[in-house]
Amino acid sequence: MAPDTRDRLILFGGRAAGNLDDTWALLSPERRRPAALFTFDWSEAQANITDITSVAVYAVAGARGYDATSAPVDGFSVEVWRSDIAAWTPLTTSTAGPAAPTLATGTETDVGAAQSMIDAAQQMHVRVLPTERNGPAPDLAEVIVDFVDVTVSYTRP
Numbered sequence: 061m062a063p064d065t066r067d068r069l070i071l072f073g074g075r076a077a078g079n080l081d082d083t084w085a086l087l088s089p090e091r092r093r094p095a096a097l098f099t100f101d102w103s104e105a106q107a108n109i110t111d112i113t114s115v116a117v118y119a120v121a122g123a124r125g126y127d128a129t130s131a132p133v134d135g136f137s138v139e140v141w142r143s144d145i146a147a148w149t150p151l152t153t154s155t156a157g158p159a160a161p162t163l164a165t166g167t168e169t170d171v172g173a174a175q176s177m178i179d180a181a182q183q184m185h186v187r188v189l190p191t192e193r194n195g196p197a198p199d200l201a202e203v204i205v206d207f208v209d210v211t212v213s214y215t216r217p
Contacts, residue, residue: 093125095189096205102212103182111214114167115140115174117151117186120206122161125192126199133192134158136203138166141185144176153191158204174212184210 102109123136134157139148152166168174177184186208190201 093189093193093201094203095187096121096203096208098186098188098208100184100186100210101182102178102184105212105214107214107216109175109178109182111216112175112178112212113171113215114169114213115177115184116165116167116211116213118163118165118207118209118211119152119186119188120161120163121154121188121204121208122156122158123188123190123201123203124158125190125201126195127192130195130199132195132199133190135191136164136188137191138164138208139187139189140168140177141179141187142173142176143179144172148187151186158202161204161206184212186210 117138117140119136119138121136121138122134124132124134127133135153135155137153138151140151141147142149150166151168152164154162154164156162156164168177179185188203188205188208190203192201194201
């Protein structure tokens, strides 16, 4: 992943029925923010969604975006996809920049909200993104992720 001379983000790879050797050019307007997306397979737990009592997400990351005046702003947000409201919702934030990634922890103890983080395909989706948007070219927002860990607490009947 790297910016090119025409202010596009160049991505290599991809996945369909198998791994791809494709090259993609992402046109990213100033209002957008890049994100690292992670998917966790709940079906491997061999438990019901209704057994979930809480979810904790741990992420070591750092990011930089740009505010409305094009000033750099360090920080990132960890968000989870909530299937009950069909929207990304923030779980935690950090002011860490890309030069010094740090641990951010977010926990959802509301049982209904925690259960809604698993979608109909038995997957949980987590994204890490800068708190601010892309700047004017060539200052693109960036996000650095060392790892994301999810701990799901559940009871078995």
